[in-house]
Amino acid sequence: MSPSPTEPGQAPRGPDRTKIAYVLPTYNEGENVEAFYDVLAGAVAEREDLDFELIYIDDGSGDDSLARLRRLRAADPRVTIIAFSRNFGHQIAVTAGIDLAAQVGADAVIVMDTDLQDPPALSLRMIELWEQGVQVVYAQRHHRQDTVFKRTTAKAFYYLLDKVTEARIPRDVGDFRLMDRDVVAEVVKYREHSRFVRGIVANVGFRQEPLEFDRDARHAGRTHYSLGKMLRLASDGLFSFSTLPLQIANVLGVVVAAVSVLVGLFTVVAYAFDPLGLHPPGWALPAVGIFFLGGVQLLMIGMVGAYVGRTYLEVLDRPLYSVARLERGVPGAHDEDA
Ligand code: UDP
Ligand code: MG
Numbered sequence: 001m002s003p004s005p006t007e008p009g010q011a012p013r014g015p016d017r018t019k020i021a022y023v024l025p026t027y028n029e030g031e032n033v034e035a036f037y038d039v040l041a042g043a044v045a046e047r048e049d050l051d052f053e054l055i056y057i058d059d060g061s062g063d064d065s066l067a068r069l070r071r072l073r074a075a076d077p078r079v080t081i082i083a084f085s086r087n088f089g090h091q092i093a094v095t096a097g098i099d100l101a102a103q104v105g106a107d108a109v110i111v112m113d114t115d116l117q118d119p120p121a122l123s124l125r126m127i128e129l130w131e132q133g134v135q136v137v138y139a140q141r142h143h144r145q146d147t148v149f150k151r152t153t154a155k156a157f158y159y160l161l162d163k164v165t166e167a168r169i170p171r172d173v174g175d176f177r178l179m180d181r182d183v184v185a186e187v188v189k190y191r192e193h194s195r196f197v198r199g200i201v202a203n204v205g206f207r208q209e210p211l212e213f214d215r216d217a218r219h220a221g222r223t224h225y226s227l228g229k230m231l232r233l234a235s236d237g238l239f240s241f242s243t244l245p246l247q248i249a250n251v252l253g254v255v256v257a258a259v260s261v262l263v264g265l266f267t268v269v270a271y272a273f274d275p276l277g278l279h280p281p282g283w284a285l286p287a288v289g290i291f292f293l294g295g296v297q298l299l300m301i302g303m304v305g306a307y308v309g310r311t312y313l314e315v316l317d318r319p320l321y322s323v324a325r326l327e328r329g330v331p332g333a334h335d336e337d338a
Helices: 033-044 065-075 090-103 120-131 148-164 181-187 197-204 227-240 244-272 284-316
Strands: 019-026 051-058 079-083 108-111 136-144 173-180 208-215
Touching: 019 033, 019 090, 033 051, 033 065, 033 120, 051 065, 051 090, 065 079, 079 090, 090 108, 090 173, 090 181, 090 197, 090 227, 108 120, 108 181, 120 136, 120 173, 120 208, 136 197, 148 227, 173 181, 173 197, 181 197, 197 227, 244 284
Parallel strands: 019 051, 019 108, 051 079, 136 208
Antiparallel strands: 108 173, 136 173
16 A cells, blocks of 8 residues: 655656566676676666666675675665575576566566676667567677687587577577566476576567677676586587487487498398409408497487487476467457357
8 A cells, every 4th residue: 555665856666667677697796796786777877767676696606795785785675686595507597587577577677697798788778679669689799708718619509509409599699688578478487497598588489689799808707607517508508409419319320220231232242142252251241230230229219219309398398389469359350259
């Protein structure tokens, strides 16, 4: 019953105002917390017509990140903190933030890193594009200040991902993006445990557009994506959006079996007639047999793989489709019959 909190001299906040939620995963960013907040708060100050909620997820930081976030919250009620009980990883932190943003009824959700690699000013341009009707605005790295190693491995990964997956997962794109509430409503239905959030968002569909930017270097500290974490993310992306690797055994099996049949025929001919004067050695036939059996075994493994792949997809239990809009009950139209 009590009116929503209104600060003096400001437009009233309320459910009828457009609400933008920022999802801000934070892990051991002690040196960046204030610097990032200042830049973000400065950027969103441009849009007094909008309500903002800054959902920080403290992903089990071992430093003073959480204490610093609490200090921010004491001074700014727009700051929300989800404190994890331990480090669950970037993708899970982002997921928790998106879940909460959906629950609090945000009209749009912006996911970004808190190390100032994703410039907060760009998120305001995302909001403008969203206001023009784009439902997902993803930041595409035009130029990135990462190490050569990170750039080349990322490039190879996105190339491979593009080759083997059905969903069009854009290249050079991280998790920095804006999502409309309709998109968020679909994304939160994906409850798989090994998560590749950018793949899920791509998979959901809707009107998605890139926004190019130059990715800066980290403000302070060093990357928390160790080689191990990067490989895990890459395999989550690859395996949760493709069962192609399981079919490799099949293809290999067919090739090996076919070649061994040909070589077998040739050996038999060589034994019987030896038209080329080869004098085939005694082990030729058993060798062919071994190859043939190897091929058959690979083929069978591939078949098991086909079932495992299907079981995997069923266990994921993803939504079968996402409805962009439901139009019904229009008076006078024959929609009623449907
Ligand atoms: N992060 C997180 N949990 C982790 C690792 C990273 O929440 O286990 C956060 C981190 O604080 C940052 C973002 O995820 O805001 C991206 O991490 P990082 O900058 O280390 O990755 P990079 O930019 O090097 O890919
Ligand atoms: Mg970073």
